[in-house]
Structure formats: C-alpha cells, structure tokens
Amino acid sequence: MSTKNIAILASGSGSNAQAIMDACKQNEIAGVVRIIISDNPKAYVLQRAEENNIKTVVERDFEKIKNLLEQEKIDLIVLAGYLKILPKSFIKQFENKIINIHPSLIPSFCGEGFYGEHVHRAAIERGVKVSGCTTHFVNEIADGGPIIFQKVVEVKQDDDYKTLAKRILEQEHPLLVKSCKYFCEDRLEVKGHMVYIKEKKCEH
Numbered sequence: 001m002s003t004k005n006i007a008i009l010a011s012g013s014g015s016n017a018q019a020i021m022d023a024c025k026q027n028e029i030a031g032v033v034r035i036i037i038s039d040n041p042k043a044y045v046l047q048r049a050e051e052n053n054i055k056t057v058v059e060r061d062f063e064k065i066k067n068l069l070e071q072e073k074i075d076l077i078v079l080a081g082y083l084k085i086l087p088k089s090f091i092k093q094f095e096n097k098i099i100n101i102h103p104s105l106i107p108s109f110c111g112e113g114f115y116g117e118h119v120h121r122a123a124i125e126r127g128v129k130v131s132g133c134t135t136h137f138v139n140e141i142a143d144g145g146p147i148i149f150q151k152v153v154e155v156k157q158d159d160d161y162k163t164l165a166k167r168i169l170e171q172e173h174p175l176l177v178k179s180c181k182y183f184c185e186d187r188l189e190v191k192g193h194m195v196y197i198k199e200k201k202c203e204h
C-alpha cells in the first residue's frame with residue numbers, strides 16, 4: 001500500500017478540509033494533501049491550506065483543474081463543501097476516485113438544489129426525527145453515487161436549521177476522515193451501486 005496523493009476541492013470555510021489535513025499529518029490517513037483547489041478566491045479554506053503549507057489554486061476551468069490533478073499525480077479527489085457541478089467527462093476520468101460529503105442521509109434531502117442550509121431547512125420542515133451525513137463516490141447523478149458511509153444524527157424538537165447543521169457538521173469530519181482513510185488503505189471496493197468495505201490486511 002503506497003501513500004496516496006489527495007486533492008481537495010472546496011468553496012467555503014473548509015472545516016472538512018481541515019479535518020483531512022489534520023488526519024494526514026497525524027498519519028491517520030495514509031495520504032498527503034497535495035493541493036487545495038477552490039472556485040472562490042475568498043474561501044477561508046485557502047487560508048487554512050496556506051497555514052498548513054499546502055499548495056492552493058483558485059481555478060474554475062475544469063480542463064486546467066484536470067491538468068493540475070495530473071501534474072500532482074492525484075489518486076483521490078475530495079469534494080469538501082464544493083459548490084460547482086463537475087462536468088461529465090471529468091467524473092468519468094476519475095471514476096470511483098472522487099469522494100463527496102453530503103449533510104443528510106442520502107437519498108433524503110439530496111440532489112439538485114439541496115446544498116448548504118437548504119438541506120437542513122428541508123429536514124426540519126419535513127419533521128424528520130433523524131438526519132445525518134453521507135459520504136459517497138461521485139457519479140453523473142447529483143448525490144446519486146455509491147454510498148461509502150453514513151452517520152445518523154438525531155433531530156431535536158427545538159432544532160432550527162442552524163443548530164442541526166452544526167451538530168451534523170461535527171459528525172461530518174470523522175465520517176469524511178474515515179472514508180479517506182479506507183480509500184487510502186484500498187479498502188473500498190465498488191461493485192455497481194454498492195461499496196464493499198474490505199478488512200484491513202495485516203502487514204508483516
């Protein structure tokens with residue numbers, strides 16, 4: 001098992017990106033974050049990357065993003081709060097190599113239009129008793145790719161979309177770290193719409 005090269009694509013605050021950077025540093029993930037790419041020059045994630053001495057690029061052109069990923073020999077692309085839609089050709093080129101985190105239990109409150117606070121507002125309005133977060137491989141259907149891991153979070157009676165978002169975000173970080181960890185250990189096997197989790201191999 002060789003150390004994997006990771007790229008993170010993010011548009012905002014980057015608390016999920018931070019969790020990945022920290023886990024790589026602590027060798028919890030057998031990977032190195034080589035580059036953080038944002039479509040938003042004001043995204044706080046860029047500052048976080050710089051503080052961690054990680055290369056940053058602001059780029060919206062997917063041809064150029066593709067070239068950057070090839071240059072850096074990227075094995076895993078993580079969408080950590082990335083708001084741009086990926087072109088089909090890009091998804092195809094990196095099939096089963098792009099992981100996204102979504103702040104609900106897919107297939108609830110996901111797909112087109114379900115991003116940011118919209119997800120949590122919809123959950124509260126529907127009156128669900130549990131929500132949560134999901135990591136999945138990205139395919140051509142919005143939030144429709146093979147599910148890797150999910151974590152359930154209780155919705156409390158007095159929750160508003162902000163308190164719910166906060167409680168779910170806390171669970172997103174370990175879930176995304178775990179997903180990257182398993183990927184980097186070659187323990188995620190995709191067969192059709194299913195992701196099979198493989199036991200860790202003993203290394204002698």
Ligand code: GRF
Nearest residue numbers: 012013014015016081101103
């Ligand atoms: C998270 O809730 C993530 O699930 C969603 O966007 C948010 C990003 O938060 N896709 P952060 O930028 O990682 O703090």
